[in-house]
Amino acid sequence: MNSITDPTGSTVDDGPALMRPRRTTADAVRGWLRFMRGNKMMMIGATLLLLIVIVAVFTPLIAPYSYNEMMTSGRPFARPSASHLFGTDNFGRDVFSRVVFGSRISLGVALVSVFFGTLLGVPLGMLAGYIGGWFDSLVMRFSDAVMSIPTILMAVAVTAMVGSGLRVVILTLAIVYIPGGARLARGMVYSVKEREYVAAAQVIGERRTQTLLRYIFPNIVAPIIVQATLRLSSAVLAEATISYLGYGTQAPTPSWGLMLADSQVYMWQAPLLAIFPGLALVLLVLAGNLAGDGLRDLLDPKFRGSLQ
């Protein structure tokens, strides 16, 4: 009777991976690939994301020039050509190289800030949900307080405390992402801790910490992963916003947000200067969202049937 979790009607042994017994890694990978083939949107998102990650990792190999190198041969505001794929900017710097370098800033900031936000928020929320009582109230009031501060305002405050630059963006976003992770984890713990298998764990004499780690955490981890993934794209946008407003990355670091801000002045003369970093931004956010949505479906057995 696999009908409950196996709406595809396939037999136990060849279904998609993850919630199934992970016999070998190869099996799991094959399952994932099969799922991806069934989910076009996720495939597009994941491929795009992979491409951007490759660009970020191999930046020095891909970018023909340094992000800060002014072209002695060329002139400012050059149109796209074979030597400058995206043209040059007001200082005669190669826009293509700057966009490629910018992928490192965007991805780096997003990954690090979401990582730390989740790392702090989720355990806090899990404890709040599990212990309940005054500790729960304390954590939730704290997260209400943090959530009531707009991201930009938080960036201004952090700037006032530690100065500007990349770390401001990372610190700001990490703080901003704590309450969301905490709230999600708390809510999930609240619903899961009433399940009978948590009661069953107590019955066999399981410790409370073990119950939280082994019986509750594995069963709430999927939504947390999905939330973190979707947050990556929002972090990319937030970084661009903060840098655009001048609180984050400072020139000449090639943040996409900063490039957008700089190109604003020449909007009418050289619209391409704004279009390329903007397009990169759109693609990365789109890729992140598609991959996140697909991941949600992948991690939720109930979604599998409708997608294949």
Next chain:
Amino acid sequence: MIQPSHQSDPYVAVKNVTIAFELSGGRKLVAVDDVSFEINRGEILGIVGESGSGKTILAKSILQLVPPPGKIEQGSILIDGVDILQYSDEEMRKRVRGTEVSMIFQEPLSALNPSFSVEWQIEEVFKLHREHDRNTRRQMAVELLRKVSIPDPERRIKEYPHQFSGGMQQRVLIAIALACDPKLLIADEPTTALDVTVQADIMDLLQKMREETGLAILLISHNLNLVTERSDRIMVLYASQLMEMGPSALIAERPLHPYTIGLMDSVPDIEVEDQKITAIPGEMPDLTVRRGGCVFQPRCKMAMEVCERIAPELIEVEPRHVCRCHLFSSEYSGVKSGGR
């Protein structure tokens, strides 16, 4: 460790236990009201009662796992003569839960951790209470699955809970519960979520385990037929009070309490044609309100004037058969025996 005492002594003795839930606004819900009973080694004791009668909470008190804000307000629970209500949570974990008393649940799928294989879940019990090495644990886990009649245990042990059918899941749950040889198994509606044919298999399995290991079983159910058929003794709970308790054969043959009679009449009998099934009118009283008389009086067909004023005590109507009803007290009623 709890030392085994004389075999004739009851394994578990629950004495005058009252469990209450402190509600907001200072109200108090009494979920178990001064209940006493005993479970002998190897005995199957059935608890019958409708939802909310306090069956599950009473059973969970033996594990000291009454869900908060519920509290055991008075009474004592002796396992082998030792009052476990004096134990700390740590002592409960080490000395009682899983090793002396264990429990299985109504929904086997939701009682198994969906993220881990059956093997992990069985071995976890060994890890908690025994000091076997990995190989021994593995072998014992497979052996355990074989004992609860799961075919092809070597292969199936690697599988995850959702890959088993409902009946097989319940078998896995029984295997986990019995891994460290508890002396008492609390079975909370173990077959309610299963097909009728599977129900019988599971009950047969539980009885087999009882015969092989001398396991005592506390069988909680609202299914009177199942309980009378499968248990040695029955206790009937209504509105957190013990209404009637006695040997199953006696109660099936000649129920005393009007509530028990009502329960019996509301169950269809497959061998009787054109049978009238009568429901007990009304519903359970609000447990947060204390009233003077008998808790069943508002729904009782045989209620007398006295029932409204004075709460009846438990009366031993015949040896080992007690009943909480004025019909059997010489003081308030001339009638000496009830019956249908």
